[in-house]
Amino acid sequence: MGITLWDDMMKVNFPKDFVWGVASSSYQIEGGVNKDGRGSTIWDDFCAMPGVIADGSDGAVACDHYHRYRGDFALMQSMGIKHYRFSLAWSRLYPDGDGELNQAGLTFYTRLLDALDEYGIEPMVTLYHWDLPSALQARGGWANRETAYAFARYAKAVFAFFGHRVRRFITHNEPWCTAYLGHGIGIHAPGIRDHAQMLDVAHHLMLSHGLAVQAYRAAGFAGEIGITLNLNQVYPETERAEDILAAERIGVFHNGWFLDPILKGSYSGLFGEVFGKMPAAIQEGDLEVIAQPIDFLGINYYSYSVVAHDENSAHAKTRNVTPHDRVTDMDWPILGQGLRDLLIDLHQTYGKVPLYITENGCAQIDRLEGDRVHDILRINYLSEHFVALSDALLQGVPLLGYYAWTFMDNFEWGYGYTKTFGLVYVDWATQTRIPKDSAFWYAELLRSFDH
Numbered sequence: 270m271g272i273t274l275w276d277d278m279m280k281v282n283f284p285k286d287f288v289w290g291v292a293s294s295s296y297q298i299e300g301g302v303n304k305d306g307r308g309s310t311i312w313d314d315f316c317a318m319p320g321v322i323a324d325g326s327d328g329a330v331a332c333d334h335y336h337r338y339r340g341d342f343a344l345m346q347s348m349g350i351k352h353y354r355f356s357l358a359w360s361r362l363y364p365d366g367d368g369e370l371n372q373a374g375l376t377f378y379t380r381l382l383d384a385l386d387e388y389g390i391e392p393m394v395t396l397y398h399w400d401l402p403s404a405l406q407a408r409g410g411w412a413n414r415e416t417a418y419a420f421a422r423y424a425k426a427v428f429a430f431f432g433h434r435v436r437r438f439i440t441h442n443e444p445w446c447t448a449y450l451g452h453g454i455g456i457h458a459p460g461i462r463d464h465a466q467m468l469d470v471a472h473h474l475m476l477s478h479g480l481a482v483q484a485y486r487a488a489g490f491a492g493e494i495g496i497t498l499n500l501n502q503v504y505p506e507t508e509r510a511e512d513i514l515a516a517e518r519i520g521v522f523h524n525g526w527f528l529d530p531i532l533k534g535s536y537s538g539l540f541g542e543v544f545g546k547m548p549a550a551i552q553e554g555d556l557e558v559i560a561q562p563i564d565f566l567g568i569n570y571y572s573y574s575v576v577a578h579d580e581n582s583a584h585a586k587t588r589n590v591t592p593h594d595r596v597t598d599m600d601w602p603i604l605g606q607g608l609r610d611l612l613i614d615l616h617q618t619y620g621k622v623p624l625y626i627t628e629n630g631c632a633q634i635d636r637l638e639g640d641r642v643h644d645i646l647r648i649n650y651l652s653e654h655f656v657a658l659s660d661a662l663l664q665g666v667p668l669l670g671y672y673a674w675t676f677m678d679n680f681e682w683g684y685g686y687t688k689t690f691g692l693v694y695v696d697w698a699t700q701t702r703i704p705k706d707s708a709f710w711y712a713e714l715l716r717s718f719d720h
């Protein structure tokens with residue numbers, strides 16, 4: 270398959286106010302886990318379990334962004350970055366998840382937002398990027414319906430603190446990962462393997478999203494609120510009906526699980542077949558709450574799948590036959606065109622909801638040579654995906670912006686520090702930030718759009 274790389278001509282397809290930014294999340298960069306009254310989270314607890322993180326590390330220090338955010342924002346500014354997506358650590362504001370506010374946590378995020386203002390960078394704030402307060406996990410975590418109400422109270426408080434100065438809120442980041450990786454196969458916090466619980470967790474996450482959107486509307490702010498889902502473009506291996514159906518089933522597993530309730534107010538008709546049962550947690554009226562109108566859908570896109578029907582496979586009777594000729598250091602197959610197809614399909618299937626790419630990027634093995642990192646694979650990856658954005662815009666997809674994952678190397682969950690996605694290299698011994706070639710390339714692109 271031919272690969273099309275970015276060409277300046279493609280710029281004409283981008284509207285003037287298209288948002289270009291970078292993304293991060295609290296546990297992956299902040300460190301300062303015991304600072305100023307922050308409560309423990311399920312990721313602190315998970316990392317303490319033996320053998321679960323590839324290099325035995327954790328986010329206790331990470332990029333020490335807690336103490337270095339001003340320097341990080343200065344570097345963003347020097348790269349011409351004007352938009353930044355990051356998440357709040359719930360347990361800095363509410364150490365027990367519910368109840369008493371930690372004033373020092375509020376001060377921290379207030380100062381951080383002040384600093385962003387000073388550097389001319391507009392925030393997009395994610396309320397939940399996986400770091401559930403441990404105190405809530407002790408009461409059952411997302412398997413307990415009460416956690417959805419606790420999240421709604423936390424969200425309401427955040428809107429009251431920051432709703433007048435933050436224009437874009439995301440309720441959840443990738444609830445699929447919390448449900449499947451965290452409760453289905455147990456490779457993410459809280460490390461549970463329980464199929465029935467996984468289905469309930471997903472349902473409660475969506476319920477909490479809907480409740481938070483209601484709280485935002487009730488407060489009457491003029492900004493935007495949405496949710497971020499990790500979506501995977503699924504293709505059938507052949508045009509045979511059974512392969513097409515196999516692709517539909519895997520599409521429900523990867524995408525429809527969350528897209529259908531949130532955007533259509535119902536679970537897919539294939540849900541029972543794919544997951545074996547419906548979530549026990551569903552209560553009357555839940556789907557109306559879950560399907561509150563949102564202002565945008567955030568999409569995290571990294572990879573794609575090709576699947577074939579396989580009668581003997583336990584995984585929804587499908588076999589994964591995705592080519593592995595082009596992969597990132599995560600072993601994730603690369604296909605920029607998948608992003609274009611995904612955007613166009615989404616637009617056709619789910620209607621006119623505006624879209625942001627809230628994450629997209631590439632892990633590669635980075636080598637520091639002098640003070641440079643020649644990360645050509647990452648530049649090619651981004652370039653190929655920017656072509657997809659251009660194509661999708663040309664096809665009339667209401668795409669409002671793009672946030673690259675990620676600003677700087679950070680704690681990559683179960684992989685610890687062994688996988689790097691940053692535009693900026695971090696020397697862990699000294700916490701020095703060293704822009705990679707991709708950072709210069711991205712900066713140049715943003716500058717050229719400014720003209």
Ligand code: FCB
Pocket residue numbers: 294297442443446499569628674681682690
């Ligand atoms: C996404 C996560 C993000 C990061 C990237 C590589 O699933 O949202 O935190 O780990 O993958």
